[in-house]
Each structure stands twice: as structure tokens, then as C-alpha cells.
Amino acid sequence: MTWEGWLAIASAALSVAALVASAAVWRGTAAARRAARVVHVAGTAAAAPAQAAADPAPRGPLVAFVANPSKPDVPDLRATVRRACAEQYLPEPLWLETTPEDPGIGQARDAVARGADVVVALGGDGTVRAVAEALVGTGVPMGLVPVGTGNLLARNLDIPLGDPLAALQIALDGTDRTIDVGWLKVLASESDVADDIAEAADDLPADTDVPRDHIFLVIAGIGFDAAMVADTDDQLKARVGWMAYFVSGIKHLHGRRLRTTVRLDDAPAEPARVRSLLVGNCGRLPGGITLLPDAELDDGWLDVAAIDTRGGVAGWAQLFGEVVLQGVGVRNQLPAKIGRIDHARAREVTIEVAGGEWVQVDGDVIGQATTLAARVDPGALVVRVAHT
Numbered sequence: 001m002t003w004e005g006w007l008a009i010a011s012a013a014l015s016v017a018a019l020v021a022s023a024a025v026w027r028g029t030a031a032a033r034r035a036a037r038v039v040h041v042a043g044t045a046a047a048a049p050a051q052a053a054a055d056p057a058p059r060g061p062l063v064a065f066v067a068n069p070s071k072p073d074v075p076d077l078r079a080t081v082r083r084a085c086a087e088q089y090l091p092e093p094l095w096l097e098t099t100p101e102d103p104g105i106g107q108a109r110d111a112v113a114r115g116a117d118v119v120v121a122l123g124g125d126g127t128v129r130a131v132a133e134a135l136v137g138t139g140v141p142m143g144l145v146p147v148g149t150g151n152l153l154a155r156n157l158d159i160p161l162g163d164p165l166a167a168l169q170i171a172l173d174g175t176d177r178t179i180d181v182g183w184l185k186v187l188a189s190e191s192d193v194a195d196d197i198a199e200a201a202d203d204l205p206a207d208t209d210v211p212r213d214h215i216f217l218v219i220a221g222i223g224f225d226a227a228m229v230a231d232t233d234d235q236l237k238a239r240v241g242w243m244a245y246f247v248s249g250i251k252h253l254h255g256r257r258l259r260t261t262v263r264l265d266d267a268p269a270e271p272a273r274v275r276s277l278l279v280g281n282c283g284r285l286p287g288g289i290t291l292l293p294d295a296e297l298d299d300g301w302l303d304v305a306a307i308d309t310r311g312g313v314a315g316w317a318q319l320f321g322e323v324v325l326q327g328v329g330v331r332n333q334l335p336a337k338i339g340r341i342d343h344a345r346a347r348e349v350t351i352e353v354a355g356g357e358w359v360q361v362d363g364d365v366i367g368q369a370t371t372l373a374a375r376v377d378p379g380a381l382v383v384r385v386a387h388t
Helices: 003-054 072-086 105-113 125-135 152-156 164-173 190-202 224-229 233-242 243-249 313-327
Strands: 064-065 094-097 118-123 142-146 175-186 215-216 219-223 257-264 270-274 278-279 302-311 340-345 349-363 362-386
Touching: 003 064, 064 072, 064 105, 064 125, 072 118, 072 164, 094 105, 105 224, 118 125, 125 142, 125 152, 125 362, 142 152, 142 313, 164 224, 164 362, 175 278, 175 349, 215 219, 215 313, 215 349, 219 224, 219 362, 224 278, 224 349, 224 362, 257 278, 257 302, 257 340, 270 278, 270 302, 302 313, 302 349, 302 362, 313 340
Parallel strands: 064 094, 064 118, 118 142, 142 362
Antiparallel strands: 175 215, 175 362, 219 278, 219 349, 257 270, 257 349, 278 302, 302 340, 349 362
């Protein structure tokens, strides 16, 4: 065989050997890739439980509802509340009902202790005050679903009235706003004077109970307004709402004018003859009435209104006209008025009333007093309001 033949045979053999080697390398590489995929999948599967345990799925905010079951429709709202929270992928909400013994303070504190991110007052003004008292200083926002008669704070925060679903939506996903609160303390009452006389006569130790601070978010007052609230018929209020206060007010139009002494902050005390003395954090009332037109919820001040009338019905008529005018920004500065409202501002107010008189905070009567003190607590409460 010639050398060319042997060269062709050698070339063919080398080609076959190269093909065999290439196939072996390819098979090895493929096997390695398959092995790597198996190891990767196995490793991922093994690591998944540990990763899930290390990074649990984030949960939404926990919402607590402090509900007054005595209000109409409140029990029926529980299912609505649960459904609304579920639709927004929130945890099962806490539902805590008020009782005659605890109007909501203890329930709201319990909600905070259980980790609630928002506490919603579902009731009237009394429920709102109780929940607010528990939340002051905590930074936990308070939502409002107003189902009461006056719904005073809700009116001033522009929370929808008569539409629980709209109010509920704001409570769940609204924005947070910091506001002031007011505190009122009864320093002396007619009963205190009587007790002091009895204790002195019997040589008994004096009562050492510390006067309690009562929170108010809208308006506290002594005189005509408190007497009107105290005399309002509950059954009539249930039937006609806030109009029942006006029915009661008519009966007190000829009540006595109070002899008072008022001290604003560190200024000297001044005497005043009034029908009512109001100390407010904000000023909108039912019926479209703006009683304290300069009051702001977050300005760090209390607004004081001294209300007086003379001349019977004519004086009250002029006073009502004053209220309507100031609500649209018009002030009547005429000096000779038989019905008038004088305004002032302070951070602390002390009031003395000869003979004592009824006192109310946000529509809740707390008794009769001869001396009381009010103070503002700036930025003490966070509330949930609609987006602006």
C-alpha cells in the first residue's frame, strides 16, 4: 500500500476517535448540568421552609373597634367591619364592646396592649371621649364611626355622618392628624362645701380624693348649655336626634344669669355676668352652628366664649343672630347689645360660679360645680381623617 493510502486510513481513525471523545465529553457535560440542576432544586426546596420562617409574610395593620352595643345598628355593623377588613387583606379585627361600667377606656387600653395599630370608636360622643382618653399620648390613631346624636368631633373633622361605611373606609385607610385635647377638672362643688361643714362638725378627716380630669375634644361649658343637656329627654333624643336639645333649651331660656369670676392664664381674675361660659377646642355644633369661629383643633389654645342675654326672648333672638353672623365671618361690635358673645383665648382657664351650676363636657354632664379649671394638652391625640 502506498503511503497515501496509509495516510487516509490514519486520518479516518483520528476522526472517529475525535467523534467518540466529543460524544463522551458532551455526555459528561450534560450529566453535570443535570446533576447541578438536581442539587439546585433540592437545595432550594430544603431552604424554602427556613426562608419562610425567617421572612414571614407581612401582615396589614391590626384594627380594633371599641363599639357601644346600645346604639342602634351597631351589632349589625360587626359583620360589615369584618368584611371590610378582609377585603383590604387586614388581620381579623378586634371587636371590644363597651359596658355601663366602662364606656370604652379599658377596652381601648386593652386594644393598645394587644398591639392594635388603629383603635376605632364606634358609638356616640361618650364613646369617642372614652377611647380618646385611653389613646392620649400613645401615638396610636383613633378612627371614628359616628352613630350618636351630636357626633361633635366627627363634625369638626369632616367625618361623614349618617354613612357608617364611608366613615369606616376613612378609619381603615385615611391619613393621620395630630390634634389638641382639653382637660377639665372640678375643683369644688356645692356637695364639697356641705361635706366640709359636716366633717368640721363631726371632727372627721377631710376627704382626700383627688379631683378627676375629664377629657373634652370639642366644648366644655357651665351654665345654660349644661342645664339644657342635663334636662334633655333621652327618649326624645332617640327619636329626633340633636333637635331634642333645642326643645330642652326652650325650657331654660329664663334661667338665671350666673355671677362668675374668670381667670385666663396668669392674668388677674375678672368678674362676669353670663348665661353660659364655654371653653372649646373647636367650635362646630349640630344645626350648622359655629359657636367658636376662631377655634382650631391643633393650635395649642383653648377658645373661651362668655354668652349673655337680657331682655327675655328678644335677647335670645339677638344672641342667635350673633351666632349666625359670626358663623359666616361677621362680628357685630355694637356695645349696647342685649344678647352678646365675648371671645378670648388661653391655655389655662379657671372659673368660679357663685351658688354652683351644671357642667358638661362634649355633651356629657359631669355634675354641678362652683370652681373648675380647664387646660389644653397640645398635640396629645392622633386621629384618622380623610385624605386631602
